[in-house]
Amino acid sequence: MNSNMRIEPNDIISDADVKSFMRLVVEQAQMHPIIYKYLTYNSGCQMLQNHNIQFTRGDKLNDIEDLNISKFNLDAPREFCKECGIDMSLINNKLTERANEFKSFGVCSLGISPLNSVLWNRYTRSESEIEDGICIGLNQNKAINALTKQGLKTACIVVRYKQSVSNTIPWLALSSSSPVKIFAGYQFFALKNSDPWEPEQEIRLVYTNIMTEEFHRIILPKDCFESVYFGKDMNTEQRQSVGQILSQHFPRIKRIPLTEDAFTEKRKA
Numbered sequence: 506m507n508s509n510m511r512i513e514p515n516d517i518i519s520d521a522d523v524k525s526f527m528r529l530v531v532e533q534a535q536m537h538p539i540i541y542k543y544l545t546y547n548s549g550c551q552m553l554q555n556h557n558i559q560f561t562r563g564d565k566l567n568d569i570e571d572l573n574i575s576k577f578n579l580d581a582p583r584e585f586c587k588e589c590g591i592d593m594s595l596i597n598n599k600l601t602e603r604a605n606e607f608k609s610f611g612v613c614s615l616g617i618s619p620l621n622s623v624l625w626n627r628y629t630r631s632e633s634e635i636e637d638g639i640c641i642g643l644n645q646n647k648a649i650n651a652l653t654k655q656g657l658k659t660a661c662i663v664v665r666y667k668q669s670v671s672n673t674i675p676w677l678a679l680s681s682s683s684p685v686k687i688f689a690g691y692q693f694f695a696l697k698n699s700d701p702w703e704p705e706q707e708i709r710l711v712y713t714n715i716m717t718e719e720f721h722r723i724i725l726p727k728d729c730f731e732s733v734y735f736g737k738d739m740n741t742e743q744r745q746s747v748g749q750i751l752s753q754h755f756p757r758i759k760r761i762p763l764t765e766d767a768f769t770e771k772r773k774a
Contacts, residue, residue: 523684530691534645534661539731540615540708542641543628546736546743549639553750556730557722558648560712563608565719568702570670572612574604576693577679578672611712611721612694615643616705617663619734619761622768623704635738639747642732642759643725648710651725657714662691664707666699732759737767 544552552559563572570576579600586596616624619640629638645661652659667673673696678689694711697703712721733751735744744762751758 520684523687526688527691530662531660533663534708537617537663537708538645539642540617540645540648540661541619541621541624541734542613542615542643543621543624543638544641545629545638546631546739549629549641549733550747550750552641553639553730553733553747553754555722555724556727556754557724558613558643558652558710560611560613560710560716560721560723562611562716562719562721566612566614568697570698572607572610572693574600574607575671576696577674577676579676580672581676606715607693609715609717610694611716613710613712614705615708615710616640617708618706619732620763620767621704621706625736627705629736636736637739637743638736640734640736641730642734644729644731647729648725651729652710652723655723657712657723659710659712662695662709662711664697664702664709665695666697666703668699670696670698727755730755730758732761735760735762737763737765 542552542558566572582596582600583593586593619642625636625638625640629636629640631637649659649661674689674692678685680686681689694709697707733747733755735747739747739762748760751760
């Protein structure tokens with residue numbers, strides 16, 4: 506099954522199709538055994554000290570169209586209600602309820618490389634506008650296993666980018682047979698607008714429970730943490746402070762100080 510296909514209500518998708526597709530989704534994510542969390546200096550130190558991971562509720566994500574009902578084409582339910590003479594305020598109230606539900610799911614956004622200059626620029630800069638933040642490499646399989654053992658049914662998904670995600674998923678897919686519904690759910694979590702997000706090349710862990718708080722942090726075993734990259738503008742005092750945290754909590758973790766040369770070499774490659 507083509508991962509770029511558009512589901513229509515009358516499409517016939519078998520359980521075997523869905524299983525094959527989801528296997529490809531998993532295989533695509535597993536091509537990145539180490540996934541990377543980009544953080545400011547203070548947030549990075551807190552993540553290392555607490556050895557946890559943070560999920561952000563949909564309505565607090567940088568992209569307001571991310572976990573948004575706008576991804577669904579709502580023409581069908583509205584047209585149906587109009588034809589049946591149903592008060593449109595009723596259907597709009599119901600859609601508002603669903604919209605709030607969708608925004609209550611969450612994600613943990615990560616990168617597939619520790620040398621993404623866009624991620625360093627957008628998420629690791631301090632108030633002085635220098636890249637003195639931290640990039641933490643996590644073992645994907647160990648992290649997912651740890652989250653699963655703590656009761657969170659999560660998955661790792663490589664984000665797909667489209668010129669526009671609005672009206673991408675037929676609303677009727679949510680009430681269709683299980684295979685169609687599963688694929689619609691995948692699209693909901695996986696699709697983002699190309700502009701301005703595609704350069705981030707995001708890979709994400711999804712939070713499929715309802716989040717009542719804006720952020721939810723879950724402790725991970727220390728062996729999930731593989732590496733720590735120091736921002737190229739991190740000063741000596743900051744490096745020493747991070748080093749002390751690592752010596753206390755992760756004495757064997759890989760420590761990689763970055764310089765501008767690292768990004769230049771990556772661009773040449």
